[in-house]
Amino acid sequence: MDLRVLGSAPTDPFLSAADLFETEYDLDKPVHVTVRDDPDERTWAAHYDDRHELNISRQAATSAMGRELVLHELAHMVRYEEQHASHIQSTEEALYLALSGKSVERRKLAHCYQIANHMKDIYADDITLSLGLAEKLVHFLESELARAIAANPGPSPWPNSRLVTANADPEITAVNAAFALALVERHGLIDPDHRIYDLAHAAADDAPDVELSAFKERFRSLSDDPTESDYRKALVDVTREYAIGTNDRGGPAAAD
Template sequence: MDVRVQGAVAPDPFLSAAELLETEYDLSRPVDVDIREDPDQRTWAAHYPDRHVLNISRQAATSVMARELALHEYAHMARYEQQHASHMQSTEEALFLALAGKSVERRKLSHCYQIANHMKDIYADDITLDIAPATKLIDFFAAQLASALADRPIEDSRPGSQLETAGSDPEITAVNAAFALALVERHSLIDKSHRLYDLAHAAGDDAPAVDLAAFKTRFKSLGEDPSESEYRKTLVDVTRAYATAE
């Protein structure tokens, strides 16, 4: 596996992640690691005929999660090379099928893309959790969810006031919580006493329109190797369920 780090950061996390992946999987195309300065764009993978590109912010590349983030993106690349249905399906096509003729808020449409990414992430993390410890990932999920809950909008309770502060959107936070629980349960990583469950239940309470348990089941029960039509139908059903929830 050929990894080429472009930028003034230590290559060790990226090379270490590559070594982990190679214990069970391999990539036929080389990987260019492109360091970005925008801290809000954490990581994403791009695929080209002659290479893959791991785009990662400098902040993420120098964090304690660097190896885990790199391994996650390498797993996406492996799924792409396998031509797994989750990584071949056009998100735009699925959203068109799911939402044709429906009026959907812009924020919910944005969230539907995030949900589609969660479904891809399930399949990528089926690889990463098969070859690497899950401790950091579980802690990361808990920290991210706790941060979103702390940043949730707060309504002004004074009589006649309709003011609400900006913050994390409770509905997508609940879906994110469902995704986190689905992944850890899919791989039997924690027991019911873990704080992630308390955080997820709090997220669900903040978003009564989102059926957290149902979304968890949808993510958790994704088939290992669905056909293209099976995966398309699942993605359409999930995004429609979220976009039309009231």
């Protein structure tokens, strides 16, 4: 794998991630890494005809989760090169199909994009977890879910949270909890008495209109290699269930 860190930045987290990544996977295109000084810059990947780009803050790159953040984005690049349905489906198209003709609050529309990202993350984490990163990921999910539930979560010890946003809304927090449970159950990472279940149910109690078990099952049961049509339907269905409270049969979603 051709990985190039641009500008002055510590190379250890990137080289460590690349070494572990290459034990099982490879990329056809080079990866250009840009390390940004803004500590609030989120980690994200972009894809071009001749390269992938990884953007990450210096704080995130040098944190305890630095290697894992890099591996997660490399996994997204693998999915993109594979032309996996989850990574070539337009989120905007799926949201249009799901919500056309419906009136949806701006906050819920923003949440729908986060839900779409969760579905992509399921497939990226199928790769990262195959590299043996379970313990740290479970700790990360547990910590971030606890912060999201707290009234004043404060600064995160884990950069680039996937579960906490400013002024976390109870409804999307409950969906985020469902995602966390789905991910750990999908890979058999925890025992039934793990604390994350108590946290998830606390999140669900704060959002009675969100059915935790239903969203968990939607994330957990995503097939490994769906067709483009099947993946589009899954994304449309979960969007409708969250944004307008209807399931894939067109009826009202069940209450928690």
